Amino acid sequence: MMLYREIYKKTIKKWGEDAQYNQMIEECAELIATLQHFSRGKVNSDAVVDELADVFLMVGQLTYMFGEDQLTAAVEKKIAKLQLLLDEGG
Numbered sequence: 001m002m003l004y005r006e007i008y009k010k011t012i013k014k015w016g017e018d019a020q021y022n023q024m025i026e027e028c029a030e031l032i033a034t035l036q037h038f039s040r041g042k043v044n045s046d047a048v049v050d051e052l053a054d055v056f057l058m059v060g061q062l063t064y065m066f067g068e069d070q071l072t073a074a075v076e077k078k079i080a081k082l083q084l085l086l087d088e089g090g
Contacts, residue, residue, distance in 0.1 A: 004057070008064040017065055024058040031055050 004021040012020060037043040065070050 005064060010062045011044065011061060012065060020058070020061050024055075024062060027051070027054040027058050055089055 011046050015023075031048075031054070034043060034051045038045070038048050
């Protein structure tokens with residue numbers, strides 16, 4: 001995910017962090033809407049993948065902004081919790 005670190009750095013320098021937070025909100029909203037349309041058969045999987053790619057890029061930018069180590073630690077905690085739920089059959 002951090003393969004694009006230099007692009008993320010330039011993007012944040014050009015538009016600023018606040019703009020990137022707002023862009024993430026917009027991209028997530030577009031993904032939500034597209035998933036709703038997909039579940040109703042109004043769009044195909046290509047539309048979902050396209051919106052997912054936008055969110056993926058924004059996740060990369062926010063990961064760069066907040067710190068890769070911090071995100072990795074949070075993901076590890078959540079994976080451990082998920083594993084417990086799976087082991088319990090929950």
